[in-house]
Each structure stands twice: as structure tokens, then as C-alpha cells.
Amino acid sequence: MQATVERHQLDRVRGLAKQLCGIHLDGSKDYLIRRRLNELMVDEKIDNLQDLLALAEAPYNRKIRERMVDALTTHETLFFRDKSPFDALTQHIIPKLYREAVGRPRLRIWSAACSTGQEPYSLAIACLESLPERSRWDIRIDASDVSVGTVEAAKRGRFQNFELSRGLSPQQQSRYFRREGNDYRIVDEVRGMVNFQVNNLLTSTPPGHDYDVIMCRNVAIYFTPADRRRIYQKMASALRPQGSLFLGCSEVPTNVSDLFKTVPLGRATSYQRIG
Ligand SMILES: C[S@@+](CC[C@H](N)C(=O)[O-])C[C@H]1O[C@@H](n2cnc3c(N)ncnc32)[C@H](O)[C@@H]1O
Known part of the structure; x- marks a missing residue:
């Protein structure tokens, strides 16, 4: 009973x-x-x-x-997780956008399912470390998650020592974080680059549009195949033509050949919007 x-x-x-x-x-x-x-x-x-x-x-x-x-929800994450998409951004996508820019180069990124912020802050750090003529760029990094508690934590930008040591070099730790009590707070320069919001991938409208890059990593694994397909459709329409979607390193999307073509960028697999 x-x-x-x-x-x-x-x-x-x-x-x-x-x-x-x-x-x-x-x-x-x-x-x-x-x-x-x-x-x-x-x-x-x-x-x-x-x-x-x-x-x-x-x-x-x-x-x-x-x-x-x-x-x-499961919030496991770390800075520069599965580093290859960050290398694809800095070594392939940013140089191409810079080369092809007419006027001010522009970069729009969405970290969908950002958990406690390590992914979007890594994206911001990657940009700071790789953008040629950084001050000329028009950059926007949106980050969202369905979990209110994790978005609040991400906005605070406070991390423990062990979290910094998972993925950041000692130089990055001292360059981008300031000690506050037992925690380390992300510097305003990086914090100010990321716009956080609570957003449910299945029911909310994306925070923006015409993204050059969307990272939607290690979240679709929790959904049914039908819901995964809905999310990938949403991602495709939020990307600009030829914009790149990155998934978790063990995620292989099925039934999306009408939406994306698979394009290797260095060691990363990107899914490039068709059309
Ligand atoms: C394992 S973490 C992945 C974090 C980060 N993307 C990474 O790869 O390190 C999965 C995140 O997906 C979020 N999530 C689960 N369902 C979601 C939904 N329907 N919409 C948006 N985020 C969701 C969880 O709250 C959690 O923070």
C-alpha cells in the first residue's frame, strides 16, 4: 500500500x-x-x-x-566545458565575422540553459581574449535558464575556489575574479557583457534573434525526442543564416537535416542554419 x-x-x-x-x-x-x-x-x-x-x-x-x-533540474557545469566550441568561436567564427564585417563587426551569442553562469562567462572571457580591435565590436551575450535559482546565482557571479579551478587557468582566475570573503566575484567588465534571464526553452520566446552562435549544451538530453525537435526548430529560427549551434560533446541530433548542416570547425561540430 x-x-x-x-x-x-x-x-x-x-x-x-x-x-x-x-x-x-x-x-x-x-x-x-x-x-x-x-x-x-x-x-x-x-x-x-x-x-x-x-x-x-x-x-x-x-x-x-x-x-x-x-x-x-541538473546544473552540472564548468568554465570552458568541452573546450572545442570556444576554440571554434575564437579561431573560426570571430575571425570570419571580422573579415566580412561591413562597418562595425557584430557578434550575438545565446547561451541557452546557462546554469550558474560558467558557460556565458567563459564566452565573454573568450571574446575579451580574442577579439581584434575589441572596442570596435558590437557584442551581445544573452544567457538564460529555466531555473530561477541558478539564474540568480549566475547574476551574482560569485564562485568558489574549486569552481574557478575547473576550467580556468591561474592567469584567467586572477585576471577576471576578485576575492570577496571565501568567494571569488567575476569582474564587472565580464559581468557587464552578459544579459541573464529566466527562459523556458520549450515555452518562452528566445531572448533575441539573429544570433551568430547559440550554445544549447547538455540540456536537450533531458527532453523527449518530440520536444528536442521543437527546441532545434526554435534554435534554427533564432540563428542568423549560417549562424552556428553548438551542442554538448556527446549529443548527436537526429531528424534535423532540414534545419542544419553539420560543419566541423576545428575539433568542434557546429550545426549551421540552412537558409
Ligand atoms: C547540465 S546543465 C548544462 C549547463 C551548460 N549548458 C553546460 O553545458 O555546462 C542543464 C541546464 O539546463 C536547464 N534546463 C532544464 N530544462 C530547461 C528548459 N526547459 N529551459 C531552459 N533551461 C532548462 C537546467 O536548469 C540546467 O541549468
């Missing part, structure tokens, strides 16, 4: 996760759901899963739904 009740509650959690952020949690993730929601319940002083679900399903309780999204 107890097991049946619990199974039913976990099904409701799965339904909410799908509805709130599109992620598909199958039965193999039950241990993860239990652990993450237990932490949330302790934090919010909620006695049991039944009460948490009742609160989350009530129409007036946006805060608890946001906290459930924070808890049920």
Missing part, C-alpha cells in the same frame, strides 16, 4: 517536471527525485511529499514550483 502511494506521488512529480520545464524523468531517476525533494522539504519545513505536491499543484504557489524546478 505504502509503495503504491509513493509510486503515485512520484508519478505526480514526473508530471510536474514535464509540465514545468519539459524534463522527462523516467523511473531510473526515482532515487534522485527523492534525494533532491527531501532536501527541499527540509529547507521549506514541509513534512512529506504529499504536502509538497499539494502546495506545488496549487495555482497560487509559484515560489514552491520554482523551487521544485531548481531541485529537479
